Amino acid sequence: MMTEVMKKVYTYIILAAALICGASCNSLDLEPKGVLDESTLLNSEFGVKKYLAGIYNDSPIEDFLYKASNQGGVGYGHSNSAGQQGNWWEALKSYSSTSSAETAGRHGDLSGAWGYWPYGRIRDINNFLEKLPNYKENFTEQRFAELMAEGRFLRALYYFGMVKRYGGVPIIDKVLDPTTPLEELRVPRDTEYDCWKFIYADLKYAMDNGSKDRSDSYRANAYAAAALMAKAMLYAGSVAKYHGYVGISGEATDKGLMGMDADLAKEFFKYAYDACKFVKDGGYTLHTGANKELAYTQIFIEATAEDIFVKHYGLPNVVSPWNTQLYHSYDDMVLPKGTGMSQSVGCAIQPSWELISLYDHPALIDEDNKPIRFESLEAFWNTPEMEPRCRANFFFSGMTEPLSGTVLDFQYGLYTEYPGTVADGCPETNVETEYTEKYRIREESPGKKRKIGDVEYKVNGLHGYAKGVGDEGYSYMGTTVRKYVDYNADPSTRALNQSWHPFKVFRYGEVLMNYAEAAYELGLETGNEDLKKEAFDYIAQIRERAGAKAHAYNPNPEMLDAELYGYELDENLQFIREERKRELCLENQSEWDQRRWRIAHTVYASNYMIHTLSGYYVIAEGKYIYLNEANPFGRELHYDSRWYYEQIPGGEINKNPMLIRNDGY
Amino acid sequence: MKHILNTILSVAVLFCLASCMKIDNFDAPQAKISGNLIDKTTGKNMLLDHGTTHIRIWERSYSTNPTPQDLAIKMDGSYNNERLFSGTYDMLPLDGSFWPCDTTYNVAIGKKGAVQDFEVVPYLHVVDFTTELNGAELTLSARLQAPIPTGLPQILEVRPFLSLNQFCGAGNRIDYYYTDSYRVNIRKNWEKIGTADGEGNEVYSVTLPVKPGYTYWCRMGVQINNTYKSWNYSEIKKIEVPAAN
Numbered sequence: 001m002m003t004e005v006m007k008k009v010y011t012y013i014i015l016a017a018a019l020i021c022g023a024s025c026n027s028l029d030l031e032p033k034g035v036l037d038e039s040t041l042l043n044s045e046f047g048v049k050k051y052l053a054g055i056y057n058d059s060p061i062e063d064f065l066y067k068a069s070n071q072g073g074v075g076y077g078h079s080n081s082a083g084q085q086g087n088w089w090e091a092l093k094s095y096s097s098t099s100s101a102e103t104a105g106r107h108g109d110l111s112g113a114w115g116y117w118p119y120g121r122i123r124d125i126n127n128f129l130e131k132l133p134n135y136k137e138n139f140t141e142q143r144f145a146e147l148m149a150e151g152r153f154l155r156a157l158y159y160f161g162m163v164k165r166y167g168g169v170p171i172i173d174k175v176l177d178p179t180t181p182l183e184e185l186r187v188p189r190d191t192e193y194d195c196w197k198f199i200y201a202d203l204k205y206a207m208d209n210g211s212k213d214r215s216d217s218y219r220a221n222a223y224a225a226a227a228l229m230a231k232a233m234l235y236a237g238s239v240a241k242y243h244g245y246v247g248i249s250g251e252a253t254d255k256g257l258m259g260m261d262a263d264l265a266k267e268f269f270k271y272a273y274d275a276c277k278f279v280k281d282g283g284y285t286l287h288t289g290a291n292k293e294l295a296y297t298q299i300f301i302e303a304t305a306e307d308i309f310v311k312h313y314g315l316p317n318v319v320s321p322w323n324t325q326l327y328h329s330y331d332d333m334v335l336p337k338g339t340g341m342s343q344s345v346g347c348a349i350q351p352s353w354e355l356i357s358l359y360d361h362p363a364l365i366d367e368d369n370k371p372i373r374f375e376s377l378e379a380f381w382n383t384p385e386m387e388p389r390c391r392a393n394f395f396f397s398g399m400t401e402p403l404s405g406t407v408l409d410f411q412y413g414l415y416t417e418y419p420g421t422v423a424d425g426c427p428e429t430n431v432e433t434e435y436t437e438k439y440r441i442r443e444e445s446p447g448k449k450r451k452i453g454d455v456e457y458k459v460n461g462l463h464g465y466a467k468g469v470g471d472e473g474y475s476y477m478g479t480t481v482r483k484y485v486d487y488n489a490d491p492s493t494r495a496l497n498q499s500w501h502p503f504k505v506f507r508y509g510e511v512l513m514n515y516a517e518a519a520y521e522l523g524l525e526t527g528n529e530d531l532k533k534e535a536f537d538y539i540a541q542i543r544e545r546a547g548a549k550a551h552a553y554n555p556n557p558e559m560l561d562a563e564l565y566g567y568e569l570d571e572n573l574q575f576i577r578e579e580r581k582r583e584l585c586l587e588n589q590s591e592w593d594q595r596r597w598r599i600a601h602t603v604y605a606s607n608y609m610i611h612t613l614s615g616y617y618v619i620a621e622g623k624y625i626y627l628n629e630a631n632p633f634g635r636e637l638h639y640d641s642r643w644y645y646e647q648i649p650g651g652e653i654n655k656n657p658m659l660i661r662n663d664g665y
Numbered sequence: 666m667k668h669i670l671n672t673i674l675s676v677a678v679l680f681c682l683a684s685c686m687k688i689d690n691f692d693a694p695q696a697k698i699s700g701n702l703i704d705k706t707t708g709k710n711m712l713l714d715h716g717t718t719h720i721r722i723w724e725r726s727y728s729t730n731p732t733p734q735d736l737a738i739k740m741d742g743s744y745n746n747e748r749l750f751s752g753t754y755d756m757l758p759l760d761g762s763f764w765p766c767d768t769t770y771n772v773a774i775g776k777k778g779a780v781q782d783f784e785v786v787p788y789l790h791v792v793d794f795t796t797e798l799n800g801a802e803l804t805l806s807a808r809l810q811a812p813i814p815t816g817l818p819q820i821l822e823v824r825p826f827l828s829l830n831q832f833c834g835a836g837n838r839i840d841y842y843y844t845d846s847y848r849v850n851i852r853k854n855w856e857k858i859g860t861a862d863g864e865g866n867e868v869y870s871v872t873l874p875v876k877p878g879y880t881y882w883c884r885m886g887v888q889i890n891n892t893y894k895s896w897n898y899s900e901i902k903k904i905e906v907p908a909a910n
Contacts, residue, residue: 245819245890247819247892250892562853563852566819566852602852605821605822605845605850606843641894663892
């Protein structure tokens with residue numbers, strides 16, 4: 001009996017053994033089914049979209065999530081890098097507008113580098129460009145070329161993010177094999193000139209082959225490539241032309257890793273000029289309307305004919321076509337606290353008088369240096385003298401915030417009387433003088449009233465200024481930001497991490513500004529008067545749309561003294577630069593403009609104080625005045641000339657001793 | 666069995682106690698170097714600011730591509746370091762406001778101490794420095810001189826520096842005065858502000874409000890457009906502002 005059982009057991013054991021052994025006859029080297037590999041990703045339109053999505057998400061776009069200042073943890077926002085959640089609500093505290101005196105905010109210091117070195121993503125793009133041809137038969141010939149063009153655009157975008165920071169970097173245009181000898185993997189830096197030419201070549205390809213379909217503003221088409229071309233080449237041309245004035249020397253400069261010969265500038269200005277023409281010929285137009293102020297606010301909130309390339313956001317719980325897991329906090333961070341407005345932080349950036357005063361506006365000071373009296377605080381902006389674009393960009397006292405219907409009030413305080421000049425009411429930050437002690441009344445918290453004699457007066461507005469509330473929540477600059485504030489949103493989105501209105505990465509307005517500057521610079525470099533004149537055609541279009549007064553080209557411009565910018569500047573070019581500030585403020589452009597023009601270390605040579613637009617009621621006269629005071633938090637700027645180029649990250653130099661350090665550190 | 670256990674235990678105790686001993690077989694660095702940064706044109710020490718000018722040293726006896734170290738130079742132009750490793754060093758004065766000079770090679774630095782002076786030519790001299798106190802207003806003025814006028818980098822600005830202690834310069838200043846209102850903005854090349862033999866045309870003067878009852882140390886500086894945007898200084902003067910009654 002026992003043997004019968006034993007026999008059975010043996011049979012089972014042998015059978016099992018045979019099965020196990022037999023398994024090896026099947027190939028176990030199977031592709032795992034849960035992993036999306038290249039054969040899945042690159043063989044269809046949808047797969048490519050998936051492959052590129054992460055690359056788009058990490059790309060160096062200075063949007064609502066971009067932190068410019070080193071003090072606030074610098075970097076780009078994104079939602080998908082390993083271990084990093086980059087939907088930074090606090091980005092507005094170190095927003096780049098504060099680093100360029102457009103706004104007052106907590107962090108404006110641009111010192112130091114943050115080690116931006118996105119070769120991982122560049123490898124992904126190189127891999128895409130190398131492998132996609134293997135799947136060419138899955139696409140039409142045209143579509144294949146368009147996708148290759150999109151890849152080249154993305155590579156140029158990443159390189160632009162590095163070259164504008166470091167000058168020359170190693171050009172890696174293929175997938176490096178990790179098993180190659182270390183010496184070959186240690187690629188030295190290419191010259192700055194070669195890097196810009198590399199970006200040029202990628203973008204030229206993307207312009208020539210890219211899609212001309214304009215329905216997909218969130219993926220780069222040929223026109224997005226042209227817009228980037230214009231921006232990057234204008235940057236390169238400016239570096240070539242102006243870097244010599246910075247006066248930095250050393251090994252990296254000698255080897256061409258920092259800066260270029262000044263006579264290379266015209267080559268780049270020409271590329272920029274041609275790229276702008278390409279966009280213009282593509283049929284883009286400026287968005288406008290009967291009400292210029294309203295139309296101007298629409299550019300940033302609605303889809304318009306001006307959009308070229310747009311970054312979309314989307315909350316996980318909101319039904320949107322772009323469920324990107326990427327969101328921001330712009331509205332909550334820039335609006336003041338109040339009914340239907342900011343729910344938690346508020347006023348993290350506040351416009352400076354340095355910026356507002358660039359627009360057409362009524363005078364604040366008379367010929368005796370006394371403040372001009374207004375009938376109301378509204379009288380400053382609610383007049384044809386005020387440029388509509390300025391009203392569209394900033395909220396002034398007495399304006400109604402469209403979504404909440406709240407009337408904004410930033411009254412700064414009271415003066416019992418104001419016998420003195422403007423200077424009497426504008427001492428240094430936080431200094432009380434005999435004059436201010438005698439006449440001026442301010443309050444600790446917003447919206448306070450006070451009885452003076454028998455009459456009760458409103459001391460300050462509901463939304464600022466109040467001495468005791470700190471530097472956020474309420475306005476201490478006398479205005480707040482309106483540009484990009486979503487007037488269509490669900491009111492509940494005015495909270496942290498709840499905003500998802502898009503960011504216009506490239507719009508036709510910017511292209512026209514690039515067009516004007518490139519044309520004028522090219523005209524200067526080549527002595528071509530027609531080009532200089534042409535620049536002012538584009539300025540005219542921009543100003544006409546903005547509702548600003550017309551400004552004519554001056555055929556005999558004066559030269560501005562070098563004391564202003566460290567080099568002499570043609571007044572026409574100065575006007576173009578100012579127009580650029582007016583048109584592109586708060587879009588994270590001017591940090592880079594002041595860098596490429598190499599003017600920051602001269603303009604901010606002293607501690608550069610940011611000024612307010614403070615409206616007061618003068619009791620004795622029953623009138624209002626505006627003063628431009630030093631901001632109460634002493635926010636000022638400084639710029640060191642070596643910051644034009646950031647230092648190559650130390651960790652990278654340790655890995656690759658071939659990398660030469662930038663000079664000046 | 667017991668014997669083995671005891672042996673193991675005692676060995677273990679010995680091992681553990683070894684960490685209580687403190688033997689470092691390498692002495693603390695004790696080599697010394699000192700010297701001066703001398704203005705070649707006057708033979709005197711350079712007038713410097715606290716901690717902004719350095720001597721960069723490379724230790725050649727250790728590696729062919731050593732990491733450089735920077736020795737600080739004092740305000741009076743002297744320097745002294747007593748915590749270096751003995752060896753042969755290359756030395757180069759750096760990031761100050763003087764014409765670039767050559768590296769001094771193979772300086773032997775040992776425990777006995779070495780002295781190494783460097784001669785440099787400053788970009789500019791700030792001369793004829795005068796101060797005039799008028800009530801609570803202090804007027805500082807000075808003129809420039811260029812030892813080598815040709816090829817001089819652009820002259821950026823002239824500024825007064827005030828301090829409440831004897832250390833005075835761009836690195837230690839009362840920040841209140843560091844504004845556009847208290848400077849002379851120049852941003853010109855030497856040809857426009859001075860003669861070919863190196864004499865400045867203009868006397869630059871700045872008037873500042875000062876507080877009664879305070880003692881200030883002040884000097885004037887001129888900034889030059891080189892890599893380090895460095896300053897040449899006048900000597901320092903001490904100003905006692907009488908107390909208001």
